[in-house]
Amino acid sequence: MEAKNKYYSQKPGPIGVFDSGYGGLTIFDKIRSVMPDYDYIYLGDNARTPYGTRSFEVVYQFTRQAVMKLFEEGCRLVILACNTASAKALRTIQQRDLPGWDAERRVLGVIRPTVELMDTISKTKHIGILGTNGTISSGSYTMEIGKMFPHIKVTGEACPMWVPLVENNEFDSPGADYFVKKHLEHVLSADPEIDTLVLGCTHYPLLINKIEANLPKGITLFSQGEYVAKSLQDYLRRHSEMDARLTKEGRSRFLTTESAEKFSEAASLFLSDTIQVEQISIDR
Structure with a gap:
């Protein structure tokens, strides 16, 4: 994962939104409402939720795997829409991992x-x-x-x-x-x-x-949702180079590490629309 061009496409891509489960959909929903023209990939690690009781090292490893998956899916910017991941993994990923993966990509948190x-x-x-x-x-x-x-x-x-x-x-x-x-x-x-x-x-x-x-x-x-959304909007306004790396066709994809059917049913509690969900694996 050291040579960026070997692993990650440098084409413009969607905004990634990650949470350990469903809760991040409350952040995603606000972001999409404020910025409806952008493309998004939401990833919920439902198979391994909750993160709240896990150690720093485990949360870091799980979050790192999720960020890598979103990068592989083409995301140039990832939002950790999870307070536990933001608290226990964000700083290490920013300082230790990003420079080796791709210094032009960004991972931001909600804290x-x-x-x-x-x-x-x-x-x-x-x-x-x-x-x-x-x-x-x-x-x-x-x-x-x-x-x-x-x-x-x-x-x-x-x-x-x-x-x-x-x-x-x-x-x-x-x-x-x-x-x-x-x-x-x-x-x-x-x-x-x-x-x-x-x-x-x-x-x-x-x-x-x-x-x-x-x-x-x-x-x-x-x-948090409304304020995180406005903060992201302001961030992209101030960082036009990152904004230029993001696709804007108003599309959203939803990924889960658990049952796609179960995720789709639960998502109705957080979102007003019916969604299609893909089940994936990020444990590696």
Whole structure:
């Protein structure tokens, strides 16, 4: 994988969007709404989800395989629409792998576009991050916010049951109320001055009705999709050389490492249209 021309086409290609499962579709949907003319390939590693409980090394290896697959499919730019992958794998892929693969390709995450807005949104400068075990234990949000806005206090809350609730279509069930209320009470008791809560996992927007119902007044709930989409749009505006490497025919492909039928059915929870899905393997 060292000689770029041997492995990866240098022709213009689609934008790749990667997630460990279905949750990244909430990011993809917003990106496609803001930038409908571009071509996209969405890849969900559903066979190996969830990533949230896995080690740094395993998440890195899985994410690396997914990025390589999207590059092989012609993508010149890949978005890690997964907070855990962004937290545990993005920096290593950018610094260690990209220079050897192809220095003109890019891999971007969802954490930085979120962090950039925190100082504007929070008035008390006390922020809570709701995420998977992997995202919270990585400390990525705390570190990134600390670098950019050292005056902001960050409190992380791992919500391990929230992703299974969404993936098993239980996000609107009475049982979901217990787990939502439990973690909201915990993070707000840890820091009563919090006025902004970040949904630091792409699955969590499907729980937004439950979260809002259990959230005290005066607290802003920050969902990433819209802001990541606008950040990407701005990035391409500032990097015309990358924009020129992207195809624009309004097409979308969907890949999964699990059952294509199962993915297609679950995707209806996240997208408004019916999609065709291809099952692939990236484990190598």
